[in-house]
Amino acid sequence: MDGLDALDRDLVSVRPPTSGWKWYVPRVVPLRNPEQQRPPVPLGGRGFFAGRNSRSGAALLLILVLAALLSATVVAFLSLSSRRLALGTSDEASERAAALALLAQTHLIGNLKNEMAAGFAHPLDPARPDFLQVAGPAGPLNLLYPANAWGAVPARTGKLAPPNLVKWSTRAAPFYSESVPGSYPWRSRFPPGSPASPVSTLDRSANGKAILLKRWNATWLLPKKLPASQDPAPSTFPIPDWVCLNARGEQRNSLLTQREDPIVGRYAYLVFDEGGLLDASVAGFDSRLDLAVVAAKTSARQADLRPLLEAGGLSPADATACNDAFVQWRDPEFFVNPVQGYSRTFGALAPPVPGVLFPGNRTLVSRQALIRLMLERLPGPLPARQNVLQYLGTFSRSLAQPQLALAWPRNTPPILPAAAGGNDGAGWNERYPNPVQHLNPPFAMVRVKAPFTRSDGRLALPGEPLVKRRFSLTWLNLISKEGTAAAGSQIQQLFGFSRDLADSPWLYRGGQTRILTLNEVSDLPGNAAREPDFLELLKATILAGALAKNSSLPPFPPHGSLDEAVVQIAANIIDQADEDAFPTRIQLGEDDAGNEARVFSGIENLPYLAGVRTHVSVVHEAAPAKLLRSPDGTPVPFYSKTPATDPGEVVMWQSFQFWNPHELSGA
Numbered sequence: 001m002d003g004l005d006a007l008d009r010d011l012v013s014v015r016p017p018t019s020g021w022k023w024y025v026p027r028v029v030p031l032r033n034p035e036q037q038r039p040p041v042p043l044g045g046r047g048f049f050a051g052r053n054s055r056s057g058a059a060l061l062l063i064l065v066l067a068a069l070l071s072a073t074v075v076a077f078l079s080l081s082s083r084r085l086a087l088g089t090s091d092e093a094s095e096r097a098a099a100l101a102l103l104a105q106t107h108l109i110g111n112l113k114n115e116m117a118a119g120f121a122h123p124l125d126p127a128r129p130d131f132l133q134v135a136g137p138a139g140p141l142n143l144l145y146p147a148n149a150w151g152a153v154p155a156r157t158g159k160l161a162p163p164n165l166v167k168w169s170t171r172a173a174p175f176y177s178e179s180v181p182g183s184y185p186w187r188s189r190f191p192p193g194s195p196a197s198p199v200s201t202l203d204r205s206a207n208g209k210a211i212l213l214k215r216w217n218a219t220w221l222l223p224k225k226l227p228a229s230q231d232p233a234p235s236t237f238p239i240p241d242w243v244c245l246n247a248r249g250e251q252r253n254s255l256l257t258q259r260e261d262p263i264v265g266r267y268a269y270l271v272f273d274e275g276g277l278l279d280a281s282v283a284g285f286d287s288r289l290d291l292a293v294v295a296a297k298t299s300a301r302q303a304d305l306r307p308l309l310e311a312g313g314l315s316p317a318d319a320t321a322c323n324d325a326f327v328q329w330r331d332p333e334f335f336v337n338p339v340q341g342y343s344r345t346f347g348a349l350a351p352p353v354p355g356v357l358f359p360g361n362r363t364l365v366s367r368q369a370l371i372r373l374m375l376e377r378l379p380g381p382l383p384a385r386q387n388v389l390q391y392l393g394t395f396s397r398s399l400a401q402p403q404l405a406l407a408w409p410r411n412t413p414p415i416l417p418a419a420a421g422g423n424d425g426a427g428w429n430e431r432y433p434n435p436v437q438h439l440n441p442p443f444a445m446v447r448v449k450a451p452f453t454r455s456d457g458r459l460a461l462p463g464e465p466l467v468k469r470r471f472s473l474t475w476l477n478l479i480s481k482e483g484t485a486a487a488g489s490q491i492q493q494l495f496g497f498s499r500d501l502a503d504s505p506w507l508y509r510g511g512q513t514r515i516l517t518l519n520e521v522s523d524l525p526g527n528a529a530r531e532p533d534f535l536e537l538l539k540a541t542i543l544a545g546a547l548a549k550n551s552s553l554p555p556f557p558p559h560g561s562l563d564e565a566v567v568q569i570a571a572n573i574i575d576q577a578d579e580d581a582f583p584t585r586i587q588l589g590e591d592d593a594g595n596e597a598r599v600f601s602g603i604e605n606l607p608y609l610a611g612v613r614t615h616v617s618v619v620h621e622a623a624p625a626k627l628l629r630s631p632d633g634t635p636v637p638f639y640s641k642t643p644a645t646d647p648g649e650v651v652m653w654q655s656f657q658f659w660n661p662h663e664l665s666g667a
Contacts, residue, residue: 096265103249104267111175111193112154118176118184118192119151120144123405123435123442129189135447137463143444145405150183154271161238162222164390167271169196169240196241197253201268211268216240220371220389221272227313230383240268277393278303281364286327286334287320299474308391313384322380329377333360364394401468405442406543415439415545418560423548425562437519439544439562443467446518450529455493460531466522471537476577479506479584496533497586505599508535508567511590515539515563539566563588567600575602610659619649 122128123145131142146152155176157167167175175193178184201211214233216222222234244263246252252263284305285294294302305326309319328335364370370392374385415429416422429438436445446466454460456469471494478491482502485491487510492498497506518540521532532540539562548565567588574584583601590597 100245100265100267103245103265104243104269107193107243107251107267108269108271114190114192115154115176115184116144116151118187118190119146119148121147121185126185129186132445134445135463137461141463145442147185148180148183150178150180154273155179155183158238160236164221164273164276165237165270166273167269168238169243169268170238171196171198171241194251194253196243196268197255197266199242199244199255201240201242216270219272219367220386223390224383224387227387228383230386232386240270242266242268274393274395277395278305278308278391279395280326280370280392281330281394284323284327284330286324288324299472309380309384309388311391312387314380314388318380318384322378322385325378326373329362329373330364331361367394370394401465402443402470404541405444406440421549422545423560423562423565425544425548428544437517439517440540440542441518443518443540446522448529449522450525452529452531454531455490460529466518467532467537471534473577475534476574479574480578481580481582493530494533496535505585505587507587507590513589515566535566535570538570539563542566542569564598564600567598568602571600571602573602575604580604581606605660605662607658607660609656611657613655613657614652615655616650616652619651621648 117131120131122130122132124132126147131144133140134143135141154166155178157170157173161168172195174195176184177192178187184190201216202213204210212233214231216237217224217232217234220232222237224231225233225235244252244255244266246261247264252261255263279300283300283303285302287306294304297303305323306316306319309322310316314322364373371389374389374392375382378385415426417426418424425439432438435441444465448460448462448464448466451462452460454468460466460468475494479495479497483491484500484502485498485506486500487498489498495506496509496512498510499506515535516532518532518536521530521536524530544562547569548560548562567586571584571586578584581604583604585602586600588598588600
């Protein structure tokens, strides 16, 4: 009872201010050591054991905070997971779409290759089923020569289509078909792709999606249905059909649901030909340019874009403003020197070298860049600028290397002997059965054998085509009346000409007596390796049997020299390209070495001697000038005359007739 009494005495009576009853809060005090008693603990709350309840409240608050943090973490995790799941699903869908697009591209390119291979013919033997192989920088290459004119270009899918639209996916026809029997002799070996499925891209799928007409004109290569509107919807054109693919990437035309062979994707396509469009990366000049600079139209850079802009619907003033803004954006370097002037800079600039950009200028790397520039940055009404895009491209046909193969696959026609009306090239092709060694060889078969630097500064590697770029006709302007050239100069590299004095004829290859064939040029060893010059290209290009026809008719001496005919043609071409009236003289051979020097003069726009006429005039007659009568009036016998007292005067002279064959007759 003592302990209990002590405990009771420690009970504290507390009356809350808001209640009518009491709380009894026990306070336990240790009895063993009263000296260590602590001061009363402040009340931490209401009810029994207020201090302990305070500690429990803090723990509860901590638990609530932790639960809130945990809930926020869980919510954030679930939100992030759902976002990542959506992104993952989107990425997966994008990857599947990209894979399908790559597969569609592979299908399309494979069909184009099959069409090319089906229309080829071996140049040596058209019945051979294998390709003609030549050496390339990285190994053997296959050369395809078309069997006929129809196999040389892609066959159009149909006739009712815009001019630049070549192919489209359709259910009505395979990828290519023979318009003329025999166009594709190897069709069975390289069959065309199957027709598309009988489902139009305008038909809505199960999810309600379809390809709208305006989406097919995203390239702006189709003419608009409403030229004055901004709506890109094209005019009448063949609507593509869907090409369906299964899980193995094979085309499947049956639309029936099959569990073992389901359709996993589809695609449709349009194939355009940009070869006939004007390359916007090169074409066009500023309106302030002196028209005399571009009068010759020697390259696409001298093409005027303003007529195209006006054809699209721009007024002449708007067309000029749009043209100048475009040219100044693309060729800013031509306008930085106001002293030299735009015309002089433009005129001094050589034609653009394929793949080489003039320092400081810009180029269009894709059609999308052209579309953005034309629609977003140039002045003028937007519908008219949209219409112009169907005439412009970013591809130049001049980038293609020469593929000349005269009279193939039937081989080169024979050359008649000089006595039969031919020339001295008779028998050459018969001595060399390999077509590469012929006078008119297939250009693609003549390959580089020793490395050298080309005229554009690029290195020619063994195995590359010997003639990789076309000869630019603007290089003809390098040959002038006052010009000279030393060995190793640009003129000597391009034409083979050199001379020390302006009044001397151009000496060909230091006195060389004949023009080499392309195969002989490719056989030049070491430092002598080079590109073919202008005369060598002419000799390889012009059919040898059509030159230097020997008439064998007196009083004309027998001619029959193939090389002399080529030199004369070269001199004529140079003189037709220059602006002066002085004939270009080319010397073939060197008389100092004991060879006969032959000089050939080009034909200028001058009158030539056409004939000589003889004239006779009587100044005064002789006296007497008639028969006399006798004094009695009887006639004098016809055989008798009265001696003349004045012999008279007669003048005879010759006049020369000149005729200019280059001028049209006034009649």
